[in-house]
Amino acid sequence: MRMSNVKVVLAAMGVVASGMSVGAAEGSGPKNVILMVGDGMGFAQVESAGLYHHGKPDGQPYWQFQPLAATTYSESGKGYDPEAAAKDFDYVRKDPTDSAAAATTLSTGVKTLNKRIGQDADGKPLRHLYQDAEAMGKSTGVLSTVYLSHATPAAFTTFAKSRNDVEALAYDMITNSSLDLLIGAGHPWFDDDSKQVGGLGDNPYKTDGSYDRIGGEALWRSIQEGKAGGDADGDGKADPWRLIDELAGFEALAKGDGDAGRVLGVLPVASTLQANRDGDKKAGPYEVAATPNLPGMALLVEGALNTLSKDPEGFFLMAEGGAIDWAGHSNAFGRLIEEQHDFDLAVEAVVAWVEKNSSWEDTLLIITADHETGYLCGPDSDPEVNPLEGHGKGATPGFQWNTGSHTNQVVPVFAKGQGAEKLLDAVKGTDARRGPYIDNADIPKTIRAVWR
Numbered sequence: 307m308r309m310s311n312v313k314v315v316l317a318a319m320g321v322v323a324s325g326m327s328v329g330a331a332e333g334s335g336p337k338n339v340i341l342m343v344g345d346g347m348g349f350a351q352v353e354s355a356g357l358y359h360h361g362k363p364d365g366q367p368y369w370q371f372q373p374l375a376a377t378t379y380s381e382s383g384k385g386y387d388p389e390a391a392a393k394d395f396d397y398v399r400k401d402p403t404d405s406a407a408a409a410t411t412l413s414t415g416v417k418t419l420n421k422r423i424g425q426d427a428d429g430k431p432l433r434h435l436y437q438d439a440e441a442m443g444k445s446t447g448v449l450s451t452v453y454l455s456h457a458t459p460a461a462f463t464t465f466a467k468s469r470n471d472v473e474a475l476a477y478d479m480i481t482n483s484s485l486d487l488l489i490g491a492g493h494p495w496f497d498d499d500s501k502q503v504g505g506l507g508d509n510p511y512k513t514d515g516s517y518d519r520i521g522g523e524a525l526w527r528s529i530q531e532g533k534a535g536g537d538a539d540g541d542g543k544a545d546p547w548r549l550i551d552e553l554a555g556f557e558a559l560a561k562g563d564g565d566a567g568r569v570l571g572v573l574p575v576a577s578t579l580q581a582n583r584d585g586d587k588k589a590g591p592y593e594v595a596a597t598p599n600l601p602g603m604a605l606l607v608e609g610a611l612n613t614l615s616k617d618p619e620g621f622f623l624m625a626e627g628g629a630i631d632w633a634g635h636s637n638a639f640g641r642l643i644e645e646q647h648d649f650d651l652a653v654e655a656v657v658a659w660v661e662k663n664s665s666w667e668d669t670l671l672i673i674t675a676d677h678e679t680g681y682l683c684g685p686d687s688d689p690e691v692n693p694l695e696g697h698g699k700g701a702t703p704g705f706q707w708n709t710g711s712h713t714n715q716v717v718p719v720f721a722k723g724q725g726a727e728k729l730l731d732a733v734k735g736t737d738a739r740r741g742p743y744i745d746n747a748d749i750p751k752t753i754r755a756v757w758r
């Protein structure tokens with residue numbers, strides 16, 4: 307919901323007194339909820355960047371939050387048996403979830419089949435967390451470092467039987483959602499090295515890229531003209547998106563007065579920020595120069611928080627580091643560390659924002675993953691699972707990939723802020739290596755419980 311309308315309505319009702327928190331007045335739940343999802347981010351992925359950047363596996367500051375694990379299996383799988391996982395190296399390779407099912411569960415609290423987007427196993431549309439936030443008058447945002455119609459951002463926003471028709475998903479997200487902010491890649495005029503391949507010369511709509519990820523050429527024209535976007539605030543009138551698609555625009559979003567309107571951020575790359583750039587994918591971390599003039603995930607979350615937080619009733623934000631998973635599928639360890647670190651910097655930006663502009667009393671931050679990708683272990687694993695080998699800060703740890711797919715391992719959950727301790731009520735069992743675990747469905751269930 308747009309904040310200006312909320313302010314006017316509540317002021318007319320005499321609800322907004324000076325300095326009064328509307329969220330606190332209505333209930334005891336956190337005013338702001340930030341859910342950060344590392345796609346494919348298992349414990350070993352976090353530990354890899356911990357070893358490289360901090361010299362120890364649990365070096366990131368968020369290890370000091372309340373740590374837990376979570377099961378990720380979908381309705382297509384057979385659950386999670388911690389004893390089998392402890393004694394059979396192959397067990398976690400069987401029946402992993404895909405990103406669509408896991409993200410649908412994280413957004414709705416309901417398990418579903420692989421490939422489903424916001425629908426249950428019978429194809430019935432579910433209710434997204436962002437819709438609950440909207441109903442509470444909060445502002446809402448979804449952002450990703452991969453294209454905006456990819457499985458995770460789509461499964462937090464819209465509804466479809468399958469993740470595969472990305473053009474239809476993008477069209478639906480842009481024209482039918484009531485989000486206030488949506489940021490992702492998928493720019494039709496740029497390639498994966500951020501080289502411009504369309505939008506040029508006499509016929510700007512001619513491109514070597516693709517319009518699929520932005521909902522088709524006609525919708526892109528309408529976005530360019532500032533006309534795309536349905537009714538976000540329920541007043542029956544269209545609320546068109548304001549397009550941001552250059553680094554300077556994302557910088558202004560992070561530094562401006564926050565009165566940015568309804569923001570559609572389209573990163574000037576085809577599929578993701580850095581993970582698909584040219585150069586040797588098996589090179590060590592940072593050996594291939596990063597593509598210049600692109601934001602990192604930290605700048606994106608700073609922009610989102612700066613805008614969404616202007617709503618006096620608070621906000622819900624889902625922020626995805628989407629290409630940790632892509633580095634895992636490619637077994638590209640250097641790029642995995644780069645992507646994990648980019649996500650870690652975004653977490654640091656969120657923590658800094660909370661401590662400067664909000665408080666842990668007003669804000670709940672949950673960091674988790676949809677599943678692990680790559681079965682990343684230390685060297686000489688199988689049948690044992692060996693830990694990664696640390697070689698000191700700035701040195702590549704010893705590692706071993708064991709699949710190019712997802713696994714059914716438990717993933718990390720780090721939580722801080724009002725209501726974080728409620729996650730402990732959902733503990734289902736104990737994993738031999740990773741300790742007490744909840745289920746991924748417990749995360750949205752807990753958010754809903756603390757919102758009430």
Ligand SMILES: [Zn+2]
Nearest residue numbers: 345346405676
């Ligand atoms: Zn995923």
